[in-house]
Amino acid sequence: MELYTPVIALAAIAAGFAVFSIVMSVATGPRRYNRAKLDSYECGIEPTPQPIGGGRVPVKYFITAMLFIVFDIEIIFLYPWAVAFDAMGIFGLVEMVLFIATVAIAYVYVWRRGGLEWD
Amino acid sequence: MSATTMVRAADDLSAFGGDSVWVVLLKALLIFVVLVLLTLFNIWWERRVVARMQHRIGPNMHGPFGLLQSLADGVKLALKEDITPKAADKVVFVLAPVIAVIPAFVAWAVIPLGPEVRIPFTDTVTPLQLTDMPVAVLFVLAVASVGIYGIVLGGWSSGSTYSLLGGLRSSAQMISYEVAMGLALVAVFLYAGSMSTSEIVEAQKDVWYGFILVPSFVIYVIAMVGETNRAPFDLPEAEGELVGGFHTEYSSLKFALFFLAEYVNMGTVAALATTLFLGGWHAPWPISIWDGANEGYWPVLWFFGKVLCFIFFFIWLRGTLPRLRYDQFMAFGWKVLIPSSLAWIVAVATVRAATLDGGIDRRYMLYAIAAVAVLMIGLFLIGGGEKEEEPAEAEPEPFDAFAGGYPVPPMPGQAPASHPTSTMSTTSPGSSPESRQES
Numbered sequence: 001m002e003l004y005t006p007v008i009a010l011a012a013i014a015a016g017f018a019v020f021s022i023v024m025s026v027a028t029g030p031r032r033y034n035r036a037k038l039d040s041y042e043c044g045i046e047p048t049p050q051p052i053g054g055g056r057v058p059v060k061y062f063i064t065a066m067l068f069i070v071f072d073i074e075i076i077f078l079y080p081w082a083v084a085f086d087a088m089g090i091f092g093l094v095e096m097v098l099f100i101a102t103v104a105i106a107y108v109y110v111w112r113r114g115g116l117e118w119d
Numbered sequence: 120m121s122a123t124t125m126v127r128a129a130d131d132l133s134a135f136g137g138d139s140v141w142v143v144l145l146k147a148l149l150i151f152v153v154l155v156l157l158t159l160f161n162i163w164w165e166r167r168v169v170a171r172m173q174h175r176i177g178p179n180m181h182g183p184f185g186l187l188q189s190l191a192d193g194v195k196l197a198l199k200e201d202i203t204p205k206a207a208d209k210v211v212f213v214l215a216p217v218i219a220v221i222p223a224f225v226a227w228a229v230i231p232l233g234p235e236v237r238i239p240f241t242d243t244v245t246p247l248q249l250t251d252m253p254v255a256v257l258f259v260l261a262v263a264s265v266g267i268y269g270i271v272l273g274g275w276s277s278g279s280t281y282s283l284l285g286g287l288r289s290s291a292q293m294i295s296y297e298v299a300m301g302l303a304l305v306a307v308f309l310y311a312g313s314m315s316t317s318e319i320v321e322a323q324k325d326v327w328y329g330f331i332l333v334p335s336f337v338i339y340v341i342a343m344v345g346e347t348n349r350a351p352f353d354l355p356e357a358e359g360e361l362v363g364g365f366h367t368e369y370s371s372l373k374f375a376l377f378f379l380a381e382y383v384n385m386g387t388v389a390a391l392a393t394t395l396f397l398g399g400w401h402a403p404w405p406i407s408i409w410d411g412a413n414e415g416y417w418p419v420l421w422f423f424g425k426v427l428c429f430i431f432f433f434i435w436l437r438g439t440l441p442r443l444r445y446d447q448f449m450a451f452g453w454k455v456l457i458p459s460s461l462a463w464i465v466a467v468a469t470v471r472a473a474t475l476d477g478g479i480d481r482r483y484m485l486y487a488i489a490a491v492a493v494l495m496i497g498l499f500l501i502g503g504g505e506k507e508e509e510p511a512e513a514e515p516e517p518f519d520a521f522a523g524g525y526p527v528p529p530m531p532g533q534a535p536a537s538h539p540t541s542t543m544s545t546t547s548p549g550s551s552p553e554s555r556q557e558s
């Protein structure tokens with residue numbers, strides 16, 4: 001754990017700086033109330049009414065997020081494999097080729113079904 | 120074999136974790152100060168270089184060569200009103216810049232700035248790196264992912280359409296390019312046999328991985344530009360479409376924090392590229408002939424020299440390339456970078472296995488390659504015939520300049536149906552467009 005504790009020191013300094021900046025900007029900046037200033041900025045026109053509850057987000061973002069999870073987990077499998085590759089030799093190579101081929105089938109399926117198309 | 124590897128790794132990290140509290144605090148504070156100064160310098164440098172590329176002068180009034188311009192801008196931002204929009208989610212709105220800034224700094228905890236040195240005026244010997252861990256590069260990637268929360272929450276909590284779109288775009292873009300970035304690093308781990316940054320630098324004593332793993336390096340460099348939302352991939356902040364993207368509603372020092380996070384992240388990906396591909400703090404070739412080049416505090420100079428080369432590359436891109444369209448950009452990440460990284464990983468692993476001691480039966484290797492090749496080709500060919508026929512070139516419609524009710528010039532490739540002067544001669548001037556069409 002000794003290797004990880006110094007990270008906390010750096011995080012604490014960064015957090016202290018960030019909080020100090022936010023508190024200071026309230027103290028140093030002027031405050032002049034203006035109703036129009038607190039509206040959402042849309043280049044000067046009346047702001048678009050926002051749907052209650054935040055509205056809906058296009059489904060393509062969720063597809064991207066799910067694909068990201070698939071490939072991120074693949075990466076998590078690849079990292080320890082790469083580090084221990086010399087110890088495993090040819091066995092590791094064959095295993096990982098099979099694994100990558102399995103993911104590649106899913107990848108090609110997604111591609112052909114249009115999951116990678118944007119709009 | 121694996122047991123000896125473990126022992127070796129444990130030995131190599133023995134330099135870390137033994138620092139006393141004041142040494143840790145000193146190094147953490149130094150990293151923080153260096154990063155803030157680097158950011159101030161980078162902003163000034165970017166403005167100067169882009170100005171020079173555009174035949175302007177750039178900031179040159181505050182301090183020598185305008186070096187204090189960024190500091191002046193920071194003070195000005197501090198004196199501006201801190202606006203919280205009416206529609207904003209107040210707590211998350213304040214929290215988002217903090218979430219964006221902390222990971223940007225924390226990622227530098229495992230970046231090796233130099234070898235072991237003696238702290239001046241003391242007998243303490245310590246590595247020029249806050250800490251190292253067996254999974255250091257994974258730590259950087261994990262921490263960088265936390266930074267995405269700051270951006271997406273900032274965009275969401277503003278309660279503004281532009282901010283929300285910018286935040287969504289940004290998160291989709293960053294996670295897409297993080298996959299390509301992560302895959303590009305696998306080959307480095309394969310050759311270094313470690314994920315600890317100091318060991319990867321040590322393994323590049325003789326040859327830098329940027330030279331032997333060129334495809335990985337190229338993919339990483341492209342992905343790092345996408346990961347940091349920089350031009351030509353700066354779609355989350357496309358001024359022409361989204362005003363300022365996720366930070367449209369932010370003002371004063373909260374905006375400055377986002378700005379700081381972006382520039383520190385630029386430094387982080389550049390430092391990671393230096394560490395993994397350009398030999399970290401090792402001196403470049405002509406200098407490395409001198410024995411003292413890799414000792415004492417000199418390596419800090421080589422390290423930041425390489426980082427600044429990458430920063431210059433970022434600036435050069437911004438001064439040269441126009442912004443990509445979003446669908447092209449996502450397609451490039453998912454359809455080009457990811458499959459090519461996967462193919463490259465398989466190729467590197469095959470070559471590595473072939474050169475390992477003990478020798479292997481090359482037939483198995485060829486079988487594996489052939490199987491993968493057949494599989495890939497087959498998958499792409501099956502159903503290739505289902506592709507609908509390209510519609511035959513449609514007969515170009517005769518162009519009517521007055522179809523929309525008022526005259527418009529023809530698009531490229533469209534020929535005017537009739538000569539305008541002939542219509543002019545048959546209709547009286549001032550008549551309505553409808554009567555012109557009937558004539």
